[in-house]
Amino acid sequence: MPYHPMMIQPMRDEVTRLGVKELTTVAEVDAVFGDHHGTALVFVNSVCGCAAGMARPALAKAMQHAVKPDVSYTVFAGGDVDATARARSYFSDFQPSSPCFMLIKDGEMAQMIHRHEIEGRNADMVAGALIAAFDAHCGVTA
Amino acid sequence: MMHHENRGELHGITVVMTGISGKTYMGRFHEETPRGVAMRDLGVHDPAVSEHDLATWVGRARKFGVPVEHRMLLVPADEVGVCVRLAEWAPV
Numbered sequence A: 001m002p003y004h005p006m007m008i009q010p011m012r013d014e015v016t017r018l019g020v021k022e023l024t025t026v027a028e029v030d031a032v033f034g035d036h037h038g039t040a041l042v043f044v045n046s047v048c049g050c051a052a053g054m055a056r057p058a059l060a061k062a063m064q065h066a067v068k069p070d071v072s073y074t075v076f077a078g079g080d081v082d083a084t085a086r087a088r089s090y091f092s093d094f095q096p097s098s099p100c101f102m103l104i105k106d107g108e109m110a111q112m113i114h115r116h117e118i119e120g121r122n123a124d125m126v127a128g129a130l131i132a133a134f135d136a137h138c139g140v141t142a
Numbered sequence B: 001m002m003h004h005e006n007r008g009e010l011h012g013i014t015v016v017m018t019g020i021s022g023k024t025y026m027g028r029f030h031e032e033t034p035r036g037v038a039m040r041d042l043g044v045h046d047p048a049v050s051e052h053d054l055a056t057w058v059g060r061a062r063k064f065g066v067p068v069e070h071r072m073l074l075v076p077a078d079e080v081g082v083c084v085r086l087a088e089w090a091p092v
Helices: A005-016 A026-033 A052-062 A081-089 A123-137 B054-064
Strands: A039-045 A071-076 A100-105 A108-113 B014-019 B024-033 B036-045 B070-076 B080-085
Touching: A005 A039, A005 A052, A005 A071, A026 A071, A026 A081, A039 A052, A039 A081, A052 A123, A071 A081, A100 A123, A108 A123, B014 B036, B024 B054, B024 B070, B036 B054, B036 B080
Parallel strands: A039 A071
Antiparallel strands: A039 A100, A100 A108, B014 B024, B014 B080, B024 B036, B036 B070
């Protein structure tokens, strides 16, 4: 059952104010995942403070890095259940995890930063992992 | 932020717990009580039946995520062994 919208709105806002586009419906997910070229970051946002409480500030820090994905999206697990499931369905080899970051390159999963790589770490450490992923997969290629 | 009661430093953390039986439990640590350790969204490695050896099983979880077989499970107190964070797990 989804959480009450009023409860999770501040957590959505914390991400969308970074310029990350929120995908709330299956149709929106299909529109951007169906035939995607280039690099995209998908942040699976969630309520749990154990990990998401660090993931969102980490995302804010990482988005200041010079090298970034072409586009950034977010879905909210526990909020937009169908959209989240649809986004995950594109990468069915990977187990559902929230929060998590999915870095996609030309429609393929380039790197996933799972919940277990977020929880127990501070925002700087998680941001460092994100930035390393950006540098590895989003840089200019010769 | 979800409010969590004080359930200890591992609450909400993805852990690998070695069972006395030889099974290994991997998932989110919920809480420890006198009856055992409650875990959420976990998989269980049983060397007698699992497709992969333990190191491979954990390695795959690190890359692809934890294979969830149980939404919640109480690992009995007499089964609880060593418990470490998944991020820190290393084969013995």
